Amino acid sequence: MHYQVVVFDLFHTIVDPEDFRPREFRRAERVATLLGIHAPAFSAYWSQTLSIRNTNRSMTVVKLVEDFLTRNKLAYDTSSLREVDHELGRFQDMALLQPRPEVVSVLRTLSNSGLKLGLLTNCDEREVREWPNSPISAFFDTACFSCDIGVEKPALRAYQLVLEKMGRRSKEAVYVATVATTSLKEPNALDSRSPY
Numbered sequence: 001m002h003y004q005v006v007v008f009d010l011f012h013t014i015v016d017p018e019d020f021r022p023r024e025f026r027r028a029e030r031v032a033t034l035l036g037i038h039a040p041a042f043s044a045y046w047s048q049t050l051s052i053r054n055t056n057r058s059m060t061v062v063k064l065v066e067d068f069l070t071r072n073k074l075a076y077d078t079s080s081l082r083e084v085d086h087e088l089g090r091f092q093d094m095a096l097l098q099p100r101p102e103v104v105s106v107l108r109t110l111s112n113s114g115l116k117l118g119l120l121t122n123c124d125e126r127e128v129r130e131w132p133n134s135p136i137s138a139f140f141d142t143a144c145f146s147c148d149i150g151v152e153k154p155a156l157r158a159y160q161l162v163l164e165k166m167g168r169r170s171k172e173a174v175y176v177a178t179v180a181t182t183s184l185k186e187p188n189a190l191d192s193r194s195p196y
Contacts, residue, residue: 004173005118006174007120009176010123011095020098028042028046035065054152099134128145142166
């Protein structure tokens, strides 16, 4: 089969925040520390907001943190929320702005070969804020972030949307993600013969 489209997952596939993030770092715990609030309660809340963060760009991380603070009648100030916003995305920012050179080289080679490149990833708006400034963004014909398209992988509709935006059919495409992702809990929506 001659593929015309390669669709990639983003984090932990072509860029990896773990290249920059200290092993002991936990975002929700860091936010709780910055705000001086109960870490287990905030961590539980943060886990519960994952789907809404990943499917609705208007539900920004700051808005959700403010919601938690307001509901629990906890005091906060604007400067602490700016710091929270920074902490919730800084390692994703680093990963996007400093991709591995070998990744840049592969993407350039694929793009120059005439393949159309797409991106389909589950993320909140904060995690991909630096995407337009990333050295790899120019290689992609389409980038579909779950927070923009309103649906997360592995839902079939997510794969359909990225292909629709590229004007392609599933038999022309292959999806590439790390095995550890939950991208493909159902048969591959791009090509059922592909292991990814």
